[in-house]
Amino acid sequence: MKKRAIFPGSFDPLTLGHYDIIKRGITLFDEIIIAIGVNTDKQYMFSLEERKKFISVAFKDEPQITVLTYQGLTVDFCKKVNAGFILRGLRNPGDFEFEKAIAHTNRKLSEIETVFLLTSSGKSYISSSIVRDVIRNGGDYTGLVPDSVRTK
Numbered sequence: 001m002k003k004r005a006i007f008p009g010s011f012d013p014l015t016l017g018h019y020d021i022i023k024r025g026i027t028l029f030d031e032i033i034i035a036i037g038v039n040t041d042k043q044y045m046f047s048l049e050e051r052k053k054f055i056s057v058a059f060k061d062e063p064q065i066t067v068l069t070y071q072g073l074t075v076d077f078c079k080k081v082n083a084g085f086i087l088r089g090l091r092n093p094g095d096f097e098f099e100k101a102i103a104h105t106n107r108k109l110s111e112i113e114t115v116f117l118l119t120s121s122g123k124s125y126i127s128s129s130i131v132r133d134v135i136r137n138g139g140d141y142t143g144l145v146p147d148s149v150r151t152k
Contacts, residue, residue: 002030005085005115008037008074010128012044013149014054017119017126021089024117026064033081034059036069045132057148075110086114091124 007022011034025032034055038048046054052067059065070077074086086106088099096116103114118124126144134141142150 003028003085004031004033004081004083005029005087006033006035006074006078006081006083007087008035008070008077010039010042010044011036011051011055012128013046013051013131013145014058015123015126015128015131015145015149016143017089017091017123019058019146020120020123021087021117022059022065025087025115026062028115029064029085029087031064031066032087033083034065034067035074035077036067037074038069038071040071045135054146054148058146073109075106075112078112079110084112086112088114088116089119090116091119091127 005025007025009018011018022032022034036048036051036055044051048069052069055067068081078084078086086103088103090096090099099114099116106112106114131141131144134144
């Protein structure tokens with residue numbers, strides 16, 4: 001049986017931190033579905049189509065990676081795509097506490113395991129919200145994102 005994981009997030013935009021976790025995750029799983037969560041109440045900087053393109057282009061040479069979108073509970077999406085694992089990245093202790101609570105809730109709702117990877121030390125400060133702030137203020141964000149996101 002193939003080990004399929006989802007890596008959920010809004011990816012607004014994809015960062016080098018996300019990229020790091022995904023590249024390292026494909027050494028652990030047979031397939032990773034990058035699952036872009038859609039929240040109609042949230043204002044995004046990049047459209048869903050742009051975010052999908054950023055990810056698809058960044059991983060175009062990785063056949064074991066698929067990009068899909070979903071709404072609702074992540075565990076329900078896992079069941080829908082037959083994924084037994086949720087892959088998450090941890091940058092700091094705050095991330096751990098937040099992600100631990102979600103992982104415990106997901107485990108209570110289903111049999112899906114959450115696997116945590118620590119981001120590489122040189123990327124642990126990068127977040128999508130920081131990247132968005134740099135972009136909004138005209139800063140050089142190119143060292144924070146994969147080439148596919150360098151559109152502005």
